[in-house]
Amino acid sequence: MFSMCYTLREHTADVAVEAHGSTLGNVFAAVADGLTAAMCDELAETGDRFSFSVRAESREALLFDYLDQLIYERDVRGVLPAAHEATVRQTDDEWIVDASARGIPFADVDARDVKAVTYSEMRLEETGNGWEAYVVFDV
Template sequence: MSYELREHTADVAVEATADSLGAVFAAVADGMAAAMTAETPDAGSRFTFEERAESREALLFDYLDRLIYERDVRNVLPVDHDAAVREADGEWVVEGSARGVPLNEVHARDLKAVTYSEMDLSEREADGGWHAYVVFDV
């Protein structure tokens, strides 16, 4: 699982690859956290959540949007992400967890929102892994 930050006009983008759909979700989330801060202390405790959506792309959007929501409500920077994605009863479901580092313990820049602009979530034909590209509004 890996990610890279990409420059994007006035925004920032994260490009990630992983062996599974859940791992690519987590890699994008790790990239999102890296776009907000360069260093994270070992502080904070884990929290869990679940999101559901009608498509994989909508689920990725909702997953990342939920992490931004958790940041704003809990006053923490979500880091060290873990995600498991499955299809159930015609919906896509992600069960996620992250460690919430208190914002007063990090110097973080604000990401306003996740966008659908240029979003890509695709299975790589060559090796069966996954690729994601997500733009964030800063």
């Protein structure tokens, strides 16, 4: 059984990530790895890990907010988030992702801009093999 994987898909003028994971956290991290791949072909082994948590009212909103937070962290820290790890849990009334990524300094990579995550065609569903997600990013 797989742990997590992603595939970049062409999507009109945008880019889409189709991801699979054995757990909800793994599929979140796989989509984030796809986001990183959409921004950069070759990753440097530099950079320090940073952590953050995001809360939302639904799984789909949590995925959107998690990816949006990664784009925010990229812009504020001046790094390319990579090597993603995520754990997703549910409390009584909200979903929470506790996440980390390695922030590769922009000086160490040739990165392309991804402007934003979109709700356009977003899909997050449980399957017999774990979880699948499809997310479109505005480039």
